Amino acid sequence: MGLPAGTRRRTPGLRREEVARLAYISTEYYARLEQARAPHPSREVLAQLARALRLSDAERDHLHHLAGTPPGPPPGPSREVRQSIVDLLKRLPEAAAIVLSATYEVIAWNDLAAALMEDFSALPRRDRNLLRRAFLTPNEGGRRLYGVSDADEFARSAARHLRAAAARYPNSPEVTGLVDELRAGSEEFARLWAAHDVAARPALCKTFDHPLVGPVTVSCDVLDIADRDQQVAIYTAAPGSPSEEALRLLSVIGTQRMDVPATPGT
Structure with a gap:
């Protein structure tokens, strides 16, 4: 996933600092986004978060709508077959x-x-x-x-x-x-x-x-x-x-x- 190997986790999922690292933003900024204390994120930041969280196209669009930033066109045709x-x-x-x-x-x-x-x-x-x-x-x-x-x-x-x-x-x-x-x-x-x-x-x-x-x-x-x-x-x-x-x-x-x-x- 692009993260270094670590200790065994008690619960599944990514930690806050891991999401931030994968999205190439600071942990502090990501925390402010979670708490709705940061300005509206740019479309680029939302795209980076969608990639970090491995969101589907529908989930990506929902994230953009939640942030008040309409999603742009899809980056390219999907090659992933269900x-x-x-x-x-x-x-x-x-x-x-x-x-x-x-x-x-x-x-x-x-x-x-x-x-x-x-x-x-x-x-x-x-x-x-x-x-x-x-x-x-x-x-x-x-x-x-x-x-x-x-x-x-x-x-x-x-x-x-x-x-x-x-x-x-x-x-x-x-x-x-x-x-x-x-x-x-x-x-x-x-x-x-x-x-x-x-x-x-x-x-x-x-x-x-x-x-x-x-x-x-x-x-x-x-x-x-x-x-x-x-x-x-x-x-x-x-x-x-x-x-x-x-x-x-x-x-x-x-x-x-x-x-x-x-x-x-x-």
Whole structure:
């Protein structure tokens, strides 16, 4: 937590001087804040206190309102996935499911999603972003974005959502940096950004062109996690369909590449 190790505590929680140290303010000033004897704290001090106390976004906003200082825009999109959502993904063995941040970074996934799309655990964080994947990654054999049938529509829709995210997080270096990178690296994205395209929506039914099992047609349902500004995308195949059999095969194959000859010793 940024505090030196100390003696064992009789009661849980931080001491007054520890909160002050973590918030980079004096203990005396923090005591006056607790006792309502100090002037209204600045937005910066409140932000430091929120970080020190590890407040959620809702708790942070409440702290600002209590202090009479309206909260500013969130510092950036949340990447923390609730444990209940992580558990949900694991309980969907017959569905591929991912969690997307406000910038379309894949921040959680289950095993079947990794088998259907790619092994996200093997990628650095920046390469898990579907916008980078759609606009900046060279197509492999004419397959854009895992060979999904609505790749162009998805890319346009994701660009539209990124514009909305940029408005919600105007002070986020992550968001502004991603926009600048995409505009500089993709003429298509630059055109979409300049055109303010708001019409495109990804299809609710799409087909993945998988290199091992062939076409996999799935329904796509998206659940919003409003308090984290995240989305859960769940891909399911029709019962009894060839695509359902393909997903079952992928659940067995996992992320191993059977189309690549094994190297000696493996």
